[in-house]
Amino acid sequence: DAGVIQSPRHEVTEMGQEVTLRCKPISGHDYLFWYRQTMMRGLELLIYFNNNVPIDDSGMPEDRFSAKMPNASFSTLKIQPSEPRDSAVYFCASSLVGNTEAFFGQGTRLTVV
Amino acid sequence: AQTVTQSQPEMSVQEAETVTLSCTYDTSESDYYLFWYKQPPSRQMILVIRQEAYKQQNATENRFSVNFQKAAKSFSLKISDSQLGDAAMYFCAYRGTRGTYKYIFGTGTRLKVLA
Numbered sequence: 001d002a003g004v005i006q007s008p009r010h011e012v013t014e015m016g017q018e019v020t021l022r023c024k025p026i027s028g029h030d031y032l033f034w035y036r037q038t039m040m041r042g043l044e045l046l047i048y049f050n051n052n053v054p055i056d057d058s059g060m061p062e063d064r065f066s067a068k069m070p071n072a073s074f075s076t077l078k079i080q081p082s083e084p085r086d087s088a089v090y091f092c093a094s095s096l097v098g099n100t101e102a103f104f105g106q107g108t109r110l111t112v113v
Numbered sequence: 114a115q116t117v118t119q120s121q122p123e124m125s126v127q128e129a130e131t132v133t134l135s136c137t138y139d140t141s142e143s144d145y146y147l148f149w150y151k152q153p154p155s156r157q158m159i160l161v162i163r164q165e166a167y168k169q170q171n172a173t174e175n176r177f178s179v180n181f182q183k184a185a186k187s188f189s190l191k192i193s194d195s196q197l198g199d200a201a202m203y204f205c206a207y208r209g210t211r212g213t214y215k216y217i218f219g220t221g222t223r224l225k226v227l228a
Contacts (some may be wrong), residue, residue, distance in 0.1 A: 027208060027216075031214055033215065033216065035218075040222035041220070042204070042218060042219065042221050043204060043216055043218035043221075045216070045217065045218075048215050049215075055213075055215075056213070056215060088158065091158065093158075093216070094213070095216075096127070097214060100148075100163060100165075100208060101145045101160050101163065101207075102206075102216050104157070104158035106155075106157060107156050109156075
């Protein structure tokens with residue numbers, strides 16, 4: 001398996017624009033997580049899904065953020081409208097309930113100018 | 114709610130020496146998993162070692178070992194014979210086993226290895 005695949009690797013956008021980050025989890029994994037990494041706050045869990053259903057979105061900072069998982073092999077994290085304070089590295093990770101390790105993608109570095 | 118605390122933002126170690134990174138956590142659960150992840154400059158998150166809370170024996174992976182103190186809720190990582198390639202951010206993480214399977218991370222410790 002190619003591992004967790006995220007796209008794009010880097011994204012630069014202007015304030016107010018819509019941004020969509022994409023993730024393909026490892027085939028067969030039933031949990032998918034979205035994290036945001038910043039220097040000040042480390043790795044924050046934004047939302048996670050189990051079998052494509054959102055389980056906990058309490059980490060989503062505000063209504064500008066939304067996440068979907070339309071099927072077992074694809075998830076998106078959308079920010080609309082984007083703001084400079086959203087600049088961070090966004091990670092997607094997946095895991096299998098019987099296997100305790102979370103596997104991470106390479107992350108998307110988002111810069112909002 | 115579970116929390117994970119890493120109180121050392123940055124640590125340094127001489128090549129070939131030993132260093133210990135600290136981690137404490139808070140939980141009301143009795144069964145859970147603890148992890149150390151390494152994040153080199155490439156940004157990739159790499160699992161270093163994991164510990165099941167029900168196992169009293171400390172986990173070991175080659176030069177990496179943990180000191181798991183369940184009563185104290187402490188989970189430190191020891192790196193022996195440090196190598197230049199060990200330089201990275203290290204994150205401690207917690208995952209529960211009953212109903213909530215999210216991974217909660219500490220803020221990380223940046224490890225510098227001095228030649």
